[in-house]
Amino acid sequence: MAETAPLVATQASPTTPSKRITSIIKLLAESPGLTNIPSTHTFTLNSHDQVVSDTEEPVPVIDYSLLISSSPDQRSKIIHDLRKACQYWGFFMVINHGVPERLMRSMIDACREFFDLPEEEKQEYEGKHVLDPIRCGTSFNTSVEKVFCWRDFLKLFVHPVFHSPSKPAEFSENLLEYSKRVREVARELLKGISESLGLGTNYIDKALNLEQGLQILSNGKYKSVEHRAVVNKKAARISLAMAHGPSLDSVVTPAPELLDREGNAPAYIEMKYGKYLELQQSSKLDGKSCLDQVRI
Template sequence: MLVNHGVPETLMKAVLDDCNEFFNLPMEEKMEFATKDIWKPIRFGTGVDIKVEKFFFWRDFLKVFAHPEFHFLSKPQGFSEIAQEYCKRCHEVSMELLKGISESLGFEESYIEKAMNLKSGFQLFAANLYPPCPQPELAMGIPAHTDHGLLTLLIENGIGGLQIQHNGKWFHVNPLPNSFLVNTADHLEILSNGRYKSIMHRAVVNNQSTRISIAIPNGPSLDTMVSPAPELVDNESRPAAYIPMKYKDYMDLQLDGKPCLERVRLPIA
């Protein structure tokens, strides 16, 4: 959990409020953006995806490409401007964190920025709405998964539901007010050759309150080939634990719903 991050509380509240307004729009207005194509820059989805999981996906979502080029909706009024400022501030926070992570790995602070071409890095604005569920034990907001990219910054509207896996057990996350929950993601694990672990997490639902969360994944540029940093690989004592793969190809792998990280992880004798 990250506090003292410099992003105004008023901005965090405003972007959550605007997400709520968007999800309250008439369904036909939202369905204009309904598509299965993950490369559409604005995408709305709702309900069930039977191919991925056997149980209900109890959520609506909005996913918008925010960087290197910012796309957004025209409704509700003012949402685009608030979201653009919020994404810009999140990008600044993630860049500061990645400087510290670079140094923790023994590099200069700009190492990850340069290696992952973050000036053209891919950033996504992903809002989720979890309405009250009459049978929460039969549904799941989002099943267990790890995130693509380097770091994901998450906020929510004060209604809990996020769980994180640690040592095989699930723990409820109770975020501090106005904090970011920072998830380390797949490409940070790959780049660090396993020193940083991608966090397994899921969202559970309840039968009383509507939860809204906003996740901002920050990743390499789509054309960047991501592999373990050569300086962190020693063929005898610490061999490369992951195969190189272009970030865009990795995201395409996710389409069949299987965990991607296992598919690039090399068996270590």
């Protein structure tokens, strides 16, 4: 099955005016006489929000070198750890993954240089549709949001067809190498997660988004995590997220084998992956609202 791999680079800007702020955020922060954050960029807690505090329980850690080990005992332990992390946490940290440190630093630096480009150069990549192969902008979906996220983003499809902005210099070269290395890691993780569900090593290889897609395929057994972050007060934060999913025409649905084995009814409707991405990217950034819309 063909696969897609969208990459999202975001720069979360400081909550105090700074020369590092870009796009709409940059223009806002550099406005003469600005002393407070406007209400359009100020989030307030509501009754549904939860304040997340530090926990003594550590974030699950998956040693990738053990996952690809030739030792059956080591691989079995890691697959057990993957099952627990996906079922109870919805995320995990990967160590010993083999992606070079210098490559990760180069990719972060290249993204920072992109966000620092003059506004007229970045406007070439604004895009008109959520599935455009190259698209940059501010917040998440300004067409439906009343309060905007304090961030700028660059979204690219890097597989099966590789897309990249032509500026800055070496961005494309770094991105090509980085995306290939990360895809290799992701595919091996998918094999382990597939085994942890009792579906066989290659069942979901090249078939799913690693976040909300797994919750659908596992019929809710494996969780989708809500992403939350606190913006620094002094320095911008660069984040790189690379989703791995099937071809845009593939239908995403709970695995029939799991439903038959566990005697459960489907918890989510069938939907083409491309339509799911459109729904996800066209909605407001509101927890798991996209999953709620496809839940039966």
